[in-house]
Amino acid sequence: MTIPVVNWAKDHWSTFAYIETCCVDHKGQIDFRRMRMDGNEFPTRCASGRLEPGHTDMDCADDMEKAGLLVNYGTWANPVFKLTTLGQEVASALRAHTADGGAFVFFCPHKRLQDKMLKNQGLKLFQVTVVRREHKYQRVTLTVDCELSARREAEELLEHDDAWEGIEVQPDDVEIQAISCEPQDE
Numbered sequence: 001m002t003i004p005v006v007n008w009a010k011d012h013w014s015t016f017a018y019i020e021t022c023c024v025d026h027k028g029q030i031d032f033r034r035m036r037m038d039g040n041e042f043p044t045r046c047a048s049g050r051l052e053p054g055h056t057d058m059d060c061a062d063d064m065e066k067a068g069l070l071v072n073y074g075t076w077a078n079p080v081f082k083l084t085t086l087g088q089e090v091a092s093a094l095r096a097h098t099a100d101g102g103a104f105v106f107f108c109p110h111k112r113l114q115d116k117m118l119k120n121q122g123l124k125l126f127q128v129t130v131v132r133r134e135h136k137y138q139r140v141t142l143t144v145d146c147e148l149s150a151r152r153e154a155e156e157l158l159e160h161d162d163a164w165e166g167i168e169v170q171p172d173d174v175e176i177q178a179i180s181c182e183p184q185d186e
Helices: 010-025 057-066 085-099 111-121 147-160
Strands: 070-072 081-083 124-132 135-144 174-179
Touching: 010 057, 010 070, 010 081, 010 085, 057 070, 057 111, 081 085, 085 111
Parallel strands: none
Antiparallel strands: 070 081, 124 135, 124 174
C-alpha cells in the first residue's frame, strides 16, 4: 500500500534522511540493521496517527521512489539508492528544517515540492465537507486516486471517528470536491 506524501510522518522522513545520508556517505547502500523491517511489530505511523501494520522502512522507501524522490538501482534484498533532483530538493529542505530544531514528525515540504510528489504518486487531493441541515460540521482533506476512493475513505472516517458519535450522517450529507495538485511555479 502506498502512503501519500501528505500522510508521511516521522517514519517516512527519518528513513528518507537515513537514505540520503547513505547516498552521500555509502554510495547509496543501506544497513538493514538500522531499518524497521518488522512492520507488524513496528508499523509505520502516518501523520494522522493511524498505524499501517506490515508497512516497513523499505515500504517507506518504495513510497519515496513512487513520489520521485529516489531510485533503487539494486534489488529489494540489496538496495542501492540514488536521490533524484526532486529528492535532493526535498532533502535540502528536510536538513534545513532539522538544523533549525524541527522534528521529522513536523516536516512538511513546500507545496510546490509536495504537489510534484503527489503527481508522481498518481494521487489527487479531495476536500470532504460534511453538511447537515445546512451546518458544516467538519472539513477534511484526503489524498486518494479518485473521487470514488475519496467517498469511501470519508465514509470510513465518519464511521470510525469518535467526533461523529451521536451524529447521523447520511451519504447525501458528504460533499466531495477535487483540489488541484498540479505543480505551481514559484
